[in-house]
Amino acid sequence: MHINSKLPNVGTTIFTVMSALATEHKAVNLGQGFPDYPMSEELVALVNDVMKRGFNQYVPMQGYPPLREVLAEKIQSLYTTVVNPDTQITITPGGTYAIYTALTAVLQPGDEVIIFEPAYDSYIPNVEINGAVPVLIDLKFPDYKIDWGEVRQKLTPKTRMIMLNSPHNPTGAVLGEDDIKQLRSIVKDTNIFILSDEVYEHLVFDNVPHQSILRYPDLLERSFVCFSFGKVYHCTGWKLGYCVSAPEMMKEFRKVHQFNCFSCHTPSQVALATFIKNKDSYLSLGAFMQEKRDYFQQLMRQTKFTPLASHGSYFQLYKYDRISDEGDKDFAIRLTKEKAVATIPVSVFYKAGTDNKVIRFCFAKKKETLDAAVERLSKLNI
Ligand code: PMP
Ligand code: GLN
Numbered sequence: 001m002h003i004n005s006k007l008p009n010v011g012t013t014i015f016t017v018m019s020a021l022a023t024e025h026k027a028v029n030l031g032q033g034f035p036d037y038p039m040s041e042e043l044v045a046l047v048n049d050v051m052k053r054g055f056n057q058y059v060p061m062q063g064y065p066p067l068r069e070v071l072a073e074k075i076q077s078l079y080t081t082v083v084n085p086d087t088q089i090t091i092t093p094g095g096t097y098a099i100y101t102a103l104t105a106v107l108q109p110g111d112e113v114i115i116f117e118p119a120y121d122s123y124i125p126n127v128e129i130n131g132a133v134p135v136l137i138d139l140k141f142p143d144y145k146i147d148w149g150e151v152r153q154k155l156t157p158k159t160r161m162i163m164l165n166s167p168h169n170p171t172g173a174v175l176g177e178d179d180i181k182q183l184r185s186i187v188k189d190t191n192i193f194i195l196s197d198e199v200y201e202h203l204v205f206d207n208v209p210h211q212s213i214l215r216y217p218d219l220l221e222r223s224f225v226c227f228s229f230g231k232v233y234h235c236t237g238w239k240l241g242y243c244v245s246a247p248e249m250m251k252e253f254r255k256v257h258q259f260n261c262f263s264c265h266t267p268s269q270v271a272l273a274t275f276i277k278n279k280d281s282y283l284s285l286g287a288f289m290q291e292k293r294d295y296f297q298q299l300m301r302q303t304k305f306t307p308l309a310s311h312g313s314y315f316q317l318y319k320y321d322r323i324s325d326e327g328d329k330d331f332a333i334r335l336t337k338e339k340a341v342a343t344i345p346v347s348v349f350y351k352a353g354t355d356n357k358v359i360r361f362c363f364a365k366k367k368e369t370l371d372a373a374v375e376r377l378s379k380l381n382i
Helices: 014-024 041-052 065-079 095-106 123-128 148-154 177-187 247-258 266-275 285-300 328-339 367-378
Strands: 089-092 112-117 133-138 159-165 193-197 223-228 241-245 315-319 358-362
Touching (some): 014 328, 041 266, 065 089, 065 241, 089 095, 089 247, 095 123, 095 159, 095 193, 095 223, 095 247, 112 123, 133 148, 148 177, 159 177, 285 367, 328 358
Parallel strands (some): 112 133, 159 193
Antiparallel strands (some): 089 241, 223 241, 315 358
16 A cells, blocks of 8 residues: 655654664663653552552543642742643643644644754654644754744744744753743734743753743743653653643644543543642752763763753763764764664754764663763773
């Protein structure tokens, strides 16, 4: 049977490719972003408990109501914005799904969507599968800041959306107050939507406040803001997240969601509705991950890799120009095969394959894992 592919230029995601290569070569896997330490035993016990107590049937399509209520309370306490849990929050099977659903709800063929590169790998295919057109803008190497002047130049009457991601994967860059000011002035009096991917909301370092769109009710009126419980509770395999938006936009989001997934895993939602009430479960996360970043950075000083700044997420980029002049894909593959350390080449996050000779390391790992990886890297002589 012939399929006229909707995504003719798409292969298998780099995360799957590098994790498979890591397994094949018994490499320490600092590539794909996931923790290798256990999640909270208390949360696991809660899920077990609610399953035994019979929470095993569908919850409403929008998500388990008490979970949406505690999320609204959390949003108010963190960002002072009041959101209505009935009309503005929907629980989704992960952040990626929330992003896809938001784009599918509003994009029409020919709409233009501003995407900053390097970009998380699902964004461009998600835009293209909806017949819309990605308008690509490079974040300025090496600190990966947004050039708002360039954004203004690339606006056209067809611009329908701007996609943001802070803290940023793969670079660890974060948006500042000035970025929000610029964004505000650009979208004011337009019909441009904002998609804000904030899955690393709590993974912000050095006491810098997270510039969530949820802080700004005037921006939330035109935004879909996407989150992932996997990142907050060290359980990426749960694939559970949520989207927050304005009521009219959320209506459209739910039209798409209800005929795709309908509703998400019940026991996890019931357990989280209780667990999230413990504010420490998320407020301690930034310091926890910052300690890992600092530990990893300090270990890496023994190597010839040169760090770029990481202000958030659980990723750190390193330049390898003092080690090799290979392209980043070749270098990352060779590092996995010959030195048994898997990473992610950053050029895969650019449609044109822009190669600044940097690779991404995930430091959400046990100390032993980071030790083992850096021991191998410090012996590099290639
Ligand atoms: N956006 C970014 C930037 C991410 O790194 C991730 C992590 N995979 C996601 C979205 C999606 O998260 P989830 O696993 O909940 O779909
Ligand atoms: N977000 C994770 C990363 O960037 C992986 C997600 C995935 O494998 N799709 O590494």
